[in-house]
Amino acid sequence: MIKIGKRQLLKVNNYTPIGLYLDAETGNEEDNILLPKNELELLEKKPEIGEELDVFIYRDSEDRLISTLRVTYATIGTLAKLEVTDINSKIGAFLDWGLKKELLLPKGQEVGKLEIGKKYLVGLYEDKKGRISATMKVYKFLLPCKDYKKNDLVTGTVYNIDNNIGVFVAVDDRYFGMMPKNEYFKEYKIGQEITARVIRVREDGKLDLAPRKLAFEQLDDDGKIILEKMRILKSAFHFNDKSSPEEIYDYFGISKKAFKRAIGGLLKQGLIEKNGENFVLKK
Known part of the structure; x- marks a missing residue:
């Protein structure tokens, strides 16, 4: 049975001027799969009739089943980071997956705004028309x-x-x-x-x-940030327990909980002291 989007072993059935045909094992030669002539250049020697070849099955630009010896970056049912080579605002994005024919990421399978030249995590699947497509909706993978x-x-x-x-x-x-x-x-x-x-x-x-380290591992990093800001602001440093989480995050890039934990650590280390409601560098 032919498995589109997968690698499989197929036997050489016969040669033609355009390449060789691989036995689809259906009993009907019309179902046999073409391995184009230019693919044979990848082999060290001409394969004999009945010899098995490891090939990948996909559809060409005319939706005909075709085989290749080349290795793709992913197969159906698997995930890979693939680079966007082109974007069509109506159809979707085209991805480099290791073959000359690029892989389509349909518009409806995109998540977020894509950029040409960047790689995105996608899963490969067979669509309703039997074509290999990509999706950024990778949860099921x-x-x-x-x-x-x-x-x-x-x-x-x-x-x-x-x-x-x-x-x-x-x-x-x-x-x-x-x-x-x-x-x-x-x-x-x-x-x-x-x-x-x-x-x-x-x-x-x-x-x-x-996204953060354990509290005791992060303390030094947060403490360093706060000390540096205190040296810069000096008497203008006004952040304390009453500062809002938004103010703290906008200025320090950490949560209020992390700020309070770091301040406590700096106090214990004797690097800062409290002056009224504010904190200052210890002289």
Whole structure:
């Protein structure tokens, strides 16, 4: 049985001036698959009738089934980061997937605004017309994960953002991951590669993530930021427990909780002191 979008072993059936035909094993020679003549240049020697070749099956520009010896960057049912080579505002985007014929990412399968020359995480599927297409809606391609545990650092790709829920991340570009809305304080973009910390491994194998290090590891970084700002602002440093979370994040890039934790650490280290409601560098 011919499997479109997959690699498979097919036997050489016969030669023609335009290439050779591979046996589709249907009993009908009209179903046999062409391996174009220019593909034979990739082989060290001319294959014999009955010899098996490892080929990838797809459809050409005229929607005919055809085979290639070339290796694609992904096959149907798998994920890959593919580069956008062109964009058609009505049809969709075209991706480089290792073949001369580019792969279509239909308009309805795009997530966010795409840019030519950038790579995006996509999954490959067979559409209703039997053609191989790409989609950025990769949730159904992702797998549960048991490889990581709480506090492990992981890398992944942002594939969706829901302002009411959080940022969805494909961990290792293959596992379910999500940063809940209350765990991050900056903007993310579709396709962005991030490093995060596992804060929970759910029973179903999905990972809850946070973008920051453990509190005791982050303290030094946050403390350094606050000290530097205090040296710059001097007596004009007015941030304290009454400052709003928005003010703190806009200026320091950290949450109010992280700010208070860092301030507490600096006080314990004797680097700063409290003067009324404000904090100042200790002389």
